[in-house]
Amino acid sequence: MLQILTVCGAGLGSSFACQMSVDAVLKELGVKAKLDHTDISSVSGAKADIIISGKNFEKQFERYTIECPTVFLNRLVDKKEIKEKLTPVLKEIGAL
Amino acid sequence: MDGLVLNQNNVKLKVSASDWEEAIRIGGMMLVEQGFARTSYVDGIIRAIKELGPYIIIADGLAMPHTRPEEGALGIGCSLITLKEPVFFEGDSSPIKVMICFSAVDSESHMDILKMIVEFVERGLIDDIAEADTYDELLEVIKEDEKERRN
Numbered sequence: 001m002l003q004i005l006t007v008c009g010a011g012l013g014s015s016f017a018c019q020m021s022v023d024a025v026l027k028e029l030g031v032k033a034k035l036d037h038t039d040i041s042s043v044s045g046a047k048a049d050i051i052i053s054g055k056n057f058e059k060q061f062e063r064y065t066i067e068c069p070t071v072f073l074n075r076l077v078d079k080k081e082i083k084e085k086l087t088p089v090l091k092e093i094g095a096l
Numbered sequence: 097m098d099g100l101v102l103n104q105n106n107v108k109l110k111v112s113a114s115d116w117e118e119a120i121r122i123g124g125m126m127l128v129e130q131g132f133a134r135t136s137y138v139d140g141i142i143r144a145i146k147e148l149g150p151y152i153i154i155a156d157g158l159a160m161p162h163t164r165p166e167e168g169a170l171g172i173g174c175s176l177i178t179l180k181e182p183v184f185f186e187g188d189s190s191p192i193k194v195m196i197c198f199s200a201v202d203s204e205s206h207m208d209i210l211k212m213i214v215e216f217v218e219r220g221l222i223d224d225i226a227e228a229d230t231y232d233e234l235l236e237v238i239k240e241d242e243k244e245r246r247n
Contacts, residue, residue: 017160020210057151075154075156077214077217
């Protein structure tokens with residue numbers, strides 16, 4: 001199943017809140033996925049098809065080798081922004 | 097399950113703080129006073145923001161200061177403060193008017209607090225919460241919307 005990972009600094013607050021909003025957007029789009037959240041220091045070895053994080057982490061992501069598409073959000077629980085940015089990625093990987 | 101939801105003891109409205117750090121100290125010390133965290137947890141929040149940027153701003157006007165449990169969390173708890181004058185974080189232009197600090201013991205079990213926060217955002221309540229002068233007014237803001245939602 002499609003795996004989506006949300007990422008933030010502590011790996012339990014912002015990323016978890018983001019996960020809830022992503023979940024709601026995916027339901028709206030009718031896409032099934034396994035969701036999880038983690039902190040930025042664990043992102044390097046993480047297994048995921050799409051990684052979603054905050055725009056403020058974009059620079060720090062450059063330090064890691066990430067092989068899947070990444071989405072950076074200005075506002076982690078903004079469903080409109082999530083839908084806008086996630087939809088093309090879902091299409092790109094054939095999940096939508 | 098004490099401390100999971102808002103009550104008279106974990107809410108302070110129209111608080112004066114000169115900057116984000118002071119605001120986090122006020123909200124964070126409310127966690128300490130309730131027995132949900134050590135002072136080191138509050139220091140940890142501030143240090144993490146300085147290192148990682150304002151990852152705690154999840155919506156316009158709203159920050160939810162938190163950090164990793166091992167920094168000194170003792171239980172699951174939260175506090176809500178609103179600010180008389182908004183504070184700003186380096187790297188984000190949004191004036192922050194509402195701060196919900198929380199402590200967590202693992203990566204899942206504080207879900208109820210986050211659900212409440214995400215709901216506030218989705219229901220567009222942040223500005224109204226910021227304007228509440230009393231605890232009863234705050235409850236009214238939250239409740240009134242629930243009423244609308246049920247209809």
